[in-house]
Amino acid sequence: MRWRYVAIGILSALALTACPSEFGKDGRVAKAVxxxxxxxxxxxxxxxxxxxxxxxxxxxxxxxxxxxCGGPP
Incomplete structure (x- = not known):
């Protein structure tokens, strides 16, 4: 049963480390928007x-x- 908590913790940490580069203030998604x-x-x-x-x-x-203004004439 303990291995589930460890696995969930590791997967959560891996998922959250990708967030700043994608969704942060200077992330790719913010730049695209x-x-x-x-x-x-x-x-x-x-x-x-x-x-x-x-x-x-x-x-x-x-x-x-x-x-x-739309760029050079």
Whole structure:
């Protein structure tokens, strides 16, 4: 009967050690959800052409403001 408790304890420890890399704040699942949300925001929020040209000027193509406007024109 004691072996069941030991086996359950070992399996629980193994299962819980994988959680931070998968579901933690910087886990793969959290990063995937964040990326999906960012893609949806980019699609929804389009900026005016003048503002977009200003924030996506050469050298600023990868800035957060440019990406929020949908990327370089």
């Amino acid at each position: 964040h990326q999906d949300a960012q893609e949806q925001v980019i699609i929804i929020s389009k900026c005016e052409e003048r503002y977009r040209n200003r924030v996506c000027a050469p050298g600023k193509e990868t800035s957060m403001e440019c990406l929020e």
